[in-house]
Amino acid sequence: MMTGQNQTKEGQNQTKETEENPSMCLTRVERREARRRLMAARFYYWTEVRRRRFDDVMHILSEHEFFVGERSIMDVLRGVSHYLSDLHTRRETAAALRRAYPSWNWEG
Known part of the structure; x- marks a missing residue:
């Protein structure tokens, strides 16, 4: 095993960066779920905070x-x-969404 990597219980390699940031997704399935x-x-x-129409x-x-x-x-x-x-x-609120997804613009 390479230095700086650990095995997770699923057998995936986990680098030091992902150990320190648990919000980083490791598997394809986790990335898909995060995107969803x-x-x-x-x-x-857009519908509830900004009150935009569905279409x-x-x-x-x-x-x-x-x-x-x-x-x-x-x-x-x-x-x-x-x-x-x-x-x-x-x-x-927009503030709570900003904390959950900080890289996105929640100001409109």
Whole structure:
């Protein structure tokens, strides 16, 4: 094993950088889930915090933020509906979303 790397329980190599930053995703599945949750958070932000119309939000997500078709976005939102419901229940603010996803603009 190379110096500076550890084995995780799944057998994935973990570098010193990822040990210090647990929010970094290691596997393809983890990256996919993080992307899906981010898409739900952005949908919530645009519809609930910024109060934009559904069709406008779908256009923003599709054409300006994630570069995927609107049908793909709907499939993702259906898949993470539990997370989206949780955001609604907690009435997340832009500040809370900024803390969770600091590299994105939550100011509008």
